[in-house]
Amino acid sequence: MSEKAIVCKDLTKRFGDFFAVNHISFDVDQGEIFGFLGANGAGKTTAMRMLCGLSYPTSGEASVAGYNVFKQQEDIKRNIGYMSQKFSLYESLTVRENIRFYGGVYGLSDKQLKEKGDELITKLGMEKEAKMMVGSLPLGWKQKLAFSVAIIHQPRIVFLDEPTGGVDPVTRRQFWDLIYDAADSGITVFVTTHYMDEAEYCNRISVMVDGRIDALDTPANLKQQFEAASMNEVFYALARTAKRSAD
Amino acid sequence: MRTLRLLLEKEFRQIFRDKGILPVIFIMPMIQLLIMPLAANFDVKNINLVVVDRDHSTYTQQMVTKIASSGYFHIKGYYNDYAPALHEVEREKADIILEIPAHFETDLVRENKAEVYLAADAINGTKAGLGSAYLNTILGDFNNEIRMKWLPAKAAAAGTIDVTSSNWFNPNMNYRLYMVPGILVLLVTMVGGFISALNIVKEKEIGTIEQINVTPIKKWQFIIGKMIPFWVIGMVDFTLGLLLARFVYGIIPLGSLLLLYGFLSIYLVALLGFGLLISTYSDNQLQAMFVAFFFIMIFMLMSGLFVSVDNMPAWAKMIAKLTPVTHFIDVVRMIVLKGSRFADIKMQFLYEIAFAIVLNGWAIWNYRKTA
Incomplete structure (x- = not known):
């Protein structure tokens, strides 16, 4: 097992002559909370999809949890959790059934599913809702549930693609508590976000502009480097240099 | 195995x-099976006939009476001239004109030979063709009758060739007997084809497929997990339809049920593979729906349900053979109506197995977890 959760060198995804992701290089340590920032259309989701084994890179090198993103996608998939921009639990299944399905496909036994499921439901305070269809839950609850389900098999890394989009500030705060708990238990968190207050919660952040990574450091160092009072200003300074139009 | 169980x-x-979706799967097909065979009747009755009688003789009277009493024709009018009769056809009031020339009776008696003219409105081809054929037969009968009356001995001696036919397996030429098994196949095909075509696309649309793709679920597990439920639905639908055929239409399969279900089970695998294949190529449900509709339409029209495959041109026969539905309709009719055995339907079995392998292999190949 390598010390690094993610190693990425010159990773590139090209569609025709368009470089969605243009030679990005970075490492993420095990247990780190790594923020992945960028304007819409900067290439965050494409980069993340390559790391999750959902999309073949055009060139470059990368390994996730020690597995090669070109050849060992299925090994990667066993060792990561993923929560996409789109809500992706089954709305016509209950909370319990979703836990059972997703936990089960990662190989949890019935006994583990029961224990983990109880634990998760208690932690989220959803005892009353356990038998409700997921479709009838409010968005914030759905997102917290989706995150908890994504890490139910205790993966080495969890990828979160804008997990708190459209969620109220209180729930966002609770969501980040969950992220911290996960990081404390040793799970590496790779998260994209548009909320700069959330960026401050990360150990390190990278900012993508036009498919490149233009900045990568701790929030404090970045602010110093760009002589900015907040991450917001850092982000503006970088995003203004973009030549691509946002989607 | 555990993953598959969870998927199921x-x-x-x-x-x-x-x-x-439940009523669409289970109730609508049964309603269709109750309605369609009653409507899809190829017997041509109620043919409207106008007579242009220029002779006004006893024989013409007898002939028209014979036509009217056959049960297939309504005599809509008598005219002395062709023009008003044609006008009736133009107004869609009549389908066939029977024109009896002047001196019909005289010619018949003196020269032993007389002519009548038939003019059929061929816009409805089936009605025109069958109507003319019926009329020919009736006139032929009439001809024989009067000859027998005149010269019983001589007519017998003349020894006209009389073709007598008997219809095996469907002695009364009952169209329902022929249509019900075919329509049953059609319904199973529509339900199975559409739900399987729409299913994976639906997961694409709502985004859950991405979550599946990022799990260790294997491609074949996912596809089989989708297929088994639809396979079961297809089996249940077919069984319900067979029961309906038994109790409503009195159709009891003559052949082995085991053979019938054996074939059905392979047919369903082929059909669902086809649906899933469409699903893997489509981006949204609308697209999948149209593509599935396009193909199922072809399958239906080429399957021999409405038009006999044997009458098709060679290229159309080829297409018909390359659709799984054709073989299944064939086999269901053979087993249900003729009691055919395995040896009789071996070729269709081989075709269906080939379809199942190709379509499913293609669907699994085309479903990408990593794009």
Whole structure:
């Protein structure tokens, strides 16, 4: 097992002559909370999809949890959790059934599913809702549930693609508590976000502009480097240099 | 195996919770099976006939009476001239004109030979063709009758060739007997084809497929997990339809039920593979729906359900042979109506197995977890 959760060198995804992701290089340590920032259309989701084994890179090198993103996608998939921009639990299944399905496909036994499921439901305070269809839950609850389900098999890394989009500030705060708990238990968190207050919660952040990574450091160092009072200003300074139009 | 079990649990729960789809799967096909065979009747009755009688003789009277009493024709009018009769056809009031020339009776008696003219409105081809054929037969009968009356001995001596035919397996030429098994196949095909075509696309649309793709679920597990529930639905639908055929139409399969279900089980695998294949190529449900509709339409029209495959041109026969539906309609009719055995339907079995392998292999190949 390598010390690094993610190693990425010159990773590139090209569609025709368009470089969605243009030679990005970075490492993420095990247990780190790594923020992945960028304007819409900067290439965050494409980069993340390559790391999750959902999309073949055009060139470059990368390994996730020690597995090669070109050849060992299925090994990667066993060792990561993923929560996409789109809500992706089954709305016509209950909370319990979703836990059972997703936990089960990662190989949890019935006994583990029961224990983990109880634990998760208690932690989220959803005892009353356990038998409700997921479709009838409010968005914030759905997102917290989706995150908890994504890490139910205790993966080495969890990828979160804008997990708190459209969620109220209180729930966002609770969501980040969950992220911290996960990081404390040793799970590496790779998260994209548009909320700069959330960026401050990360150990390190990278900012993508036009498919490149233009900045990568701790929030404090970045602010110093760009002589900015907040991450917001850092982000503006970088995003203004973009030549691509946002989607 | 455990993954597959979890997938099946999920699929069955989703299907049975979808209150909109259940009636579509189980009730609508049965209603169709109750209505369609009654309407899809190829017997041509109620042919409207106008008579242009220029002779006004006893024989013409007898002939028209014979035509009227056959039960196939309504005599809509008598005219002395062709023009008003044609006008009736133009107004869609009549389908066939029977024109009896002047001196019909005289010619018949003196020269032993007389002519009548038939003019059929061929816009409705079946009605025109069959109507003319019926009329020919009736006139032929009439001809024989009067000759027998005149010269019983001589007519017998003349020894006209009389063709007598008997219809095996469907002695009364009952169209329902022929249509019900075919329509049953059609319904199973529509339900199976559409739900399988729409299913994976639906997961694409709502985004859950991405979550599946990022799990260690294998491609074949996912596809089989989708297929088994639809396979079961197809089996249930077919069984319900067979029961309906038994109790409503009195159709009891003559052949082995085991053979029938054996063929059905392979047919369903082929059909569902086809649906899933469409699903893997489509981006949204609308697209999948149209593509599935396009193909199922071809399958239906080429399958021999309405038009006999043997009458098709060679290229159309080729297409018909390359659709799984054709073989299944064939086999269901053979087993249900003729009691055919395995040896009789071996070729169709081989075709269906080939379809199942190709379509499913293609669907699994085309479903990408990593794009």
